[in-house]
Amino acid sequence: MIDQVRALFAKNTFLPCDVSTIADDADLxxxxxxxxxxxQLMLAIEETFDIELPETLLTRRTFASLENIAEALSGLVSKAA
Structure with missing residues (x-):
């Protein structure tokens, strides 16, 4: 899942730097x-994975690292499948 999150960052301009230079647990x-x-990231995630993020995940902590995003998505994507 983390590779899919990295690919999403690579396709968009959410960060002023190359996402490949950022550690999985680094503060975004x-x-x-x-x-x-x-x-913008939230909307891209919802579109890419065809899910709706619940309000409980719409926090700074969820989007603080690639690791946190992947962890949140893993639970949602497996439920949607």
Missing amino acids: YDAGLSSFGSV
Whole structure:
């Protein structure tokens, strides 16, 4: 799942740097993810994975790292399948 999240970042401009240079557990906000970028990311995730993120996952913590995003998506994508 983390590779799919990285691919999503690579296709979009959520970060001002190359996502391949960011560790899985690195803070994406420290890497330049803005609140606007996190909203764009949320919408891209919903479209890409054909899911709707529940309100409980719409937090800064969920989008704080590639690892956190992948973990949240793993649970949702497996339920949707």
